[in-house]
Amino acid sequence: MDEHSAVSEHVVTAKEAGLVSCTHCARVWPIGTAACARCGARLVSRDEKSMSRVWAWWFVGLLCYIPANVFPMLQTTFLARTSGDTIVGGAIVLMMHGAIPVGLVILLASVVIPIAKFIAVAYLALSVQFRLPSDQLRRMKLYELVEFIGRWSMIDVFVVAVLTALVQLSVVVSIQPGSAAVAFALAVVFTMLAARSFDSRMIWDSLETPAEAEPDDSRKDFLS
Amino acid sequence: MSSMQNIQADLEQLIACPACDALYRAALPENGERAVCPRCHTVLIAPVDGAVIRVVAFAVAILILLVSAMFMPFLSIEAGGLSHSTSIADAALSFSEYHMLGLSIGVVALIIFVPIARAILVIFALFPLMLDKKPWRGARTAFRLSEELRPWSMAEIFVLGVGVALVKVAAMAHVELGMAFWLFVALVLVTVFQDGFLCRWSIWSALEQGDRQNG
Numbered sequence A: 001m002d003e004h005s006a007v008s009e010h011v012v013t014a015k016e017a018g019l020v021s022c023t024h025c026a027r028v029w030p031i032g033t034a035a036c037a038r039c040g041a042r043l044v045s046r047d048e049k050s051m052s053r054v055w056a057w058w059f060v061g062l063l064c065y066i067p068a069n070v071f072p073m074l075q076t077t078f079l080a081r082t083s084g085d086t087i088v089g090g091a092i093v094l095m096m097h098g099a100i101p102v103g104l105v106i107l108l109a110s111v112v113i114p115i116a117k118f119i120a121v122a123y124l125a126l127s128v129q130f131r132l133p134s135d136q137l138r139r140m141k142l143y144e145l146v147e148f149i150g151r152w153s154m155i156d157v158f159v160v161a162v163l164t165a166l167v168q169l170s171v172v173v174s175i176q177p178g179s180a181a182v183a184f185a186l187a188v189v190f191t192m193l194a195a196r197s198f199d200s201r202m203i204w205d206s207l208e209t210p211a212e213a214e215p216d217d218s219r220k221d222f223l224s
Numbered sequence B: 001m002s003s004m005q006n007i008q009a010d011l012e013q014l015i016a017c018p019a020c021d022a023l024y025r026a027a028l029p030e031n032g033e034r035a036v037c038p039r040c041h042t043v044l045i046a047p048v049d050g051a052v053i054r055v056v057a058f059a060v061a062i063l064i065l066l067v068s069a070m071f072m073p074f075l076s077i078e079a080g081g082l083s084h085s086t087s088i089a090d091a092a093l094s095f096s097e098y099h100m101l102g103l104s105i106g107v108v109a110l111i112i113f114v115p116i117a118r119a120i121l122v123i124f125a126l127f128p129l130m131l132d133k134k135p136w137r138g139a140r141t142a143f144r145l146s147e148e149l150r151p152w153s154m155a156e157i158f159v160l161g162v163g164v165a166l167v168k169v170a171a172m173a174h175v176e177l178g179m180a181f182w183l184f185v186a187l188v189l190v191t192v193f194q195d196g197f198l199c200r201w202s203i204w205s206a207l208e209q210g211d212r213q214n215g
């Protein structure tokens, strides 16, 4: 492996070398091969349909995220009086009771991360669709962050599940899930699917040399 | 340019960065070192001696921890003479009592089924390899599936969720942590260690070579 090669230097991609790479096991095959003979994954050099999948998941995710914030996430029945808490409301109640770090974790996982994720996925998709020529590495890091952190938003659903199962003290106090729980879980799943539909290889395609006729020295290195 | 045959043989020596498609000649780095894509900084190869044995051992540990956690007390609360206790299964299924069966199934899948399925798939894919035998039929599909399921295995997020829930409850009741809670904490640690040893590229080439040498 060329450890010393700088980023500015032109790197040959599998696509440019007339090959198709397997994103599951990193093996390469002649372009046009349908499935990876090593791991069985479907091979696509650049998934042209991936952008419409990204936007479709993104949009249904957003549709679910709005009711998730409007309706109560959980309902507490205390001595026959029932009150509902939305995601933001629940976090504020926590912080008013002194549990400021925990309230912040909930706000971060359920509000800041999902919203940042909607913006980040939209930015990544648009940057690829308009072939933004710069900042490949930064966009790549952003994509990795989105993939890594998106799952953690599910935490609030688990909090509600545990509270509902645990806090059942007869007529004194009990907790029930609110209708927002379903919407919120779906929003997290759909945004995860949106991020996973994104083909990060497309971020780097704007680096491709436009003139295909130009002799490519580095290609010889691989195929001679 | 050489003949097509040479190119075909050459393809096995190449590795394409799964994240940015950059093409490199695969060279196995020293044990414990990592080959990183210079362009996008994705880790391509990170071999560890005895990785297959460790990954299988961790998968067995995950399986044992998860299954035994099912049968142990998880959490219980007590306030003003009233008490209530819950198991992992109760917590996972709690939505089903409130007309949210779909969500219940989803939660059970994320914290129990997917982690168990991943562990079984990894053991199935790598067990013969660990004994230097030819991999079983379907081993490659099993390993690919286990990797595809990875983001949907959310036991570690569940543990953090339990922590947050406990803070909420602590104000109104006394909480007792059961054995299943600690098994889940151990599960998170084991999962993190397993991911550290899992070099996908090494395992894929081991599966490929295992089929060739013994087949």
Ligand SMILES: [Zn+2]
Residues within 6 Å of the ligand: A022, A023, A024, A025, A026, A027, A036, A037, A038, A039, A040, A041
């Ligand atoms: Zn493959």
Ligand SMILES: [Zn+2]
Residues within 6 Å of the ligand: B017, B018, B019, B020, B021, B022, B037, B038, B039, B040, B041, B042
């Ligand atoms: Zn790369």
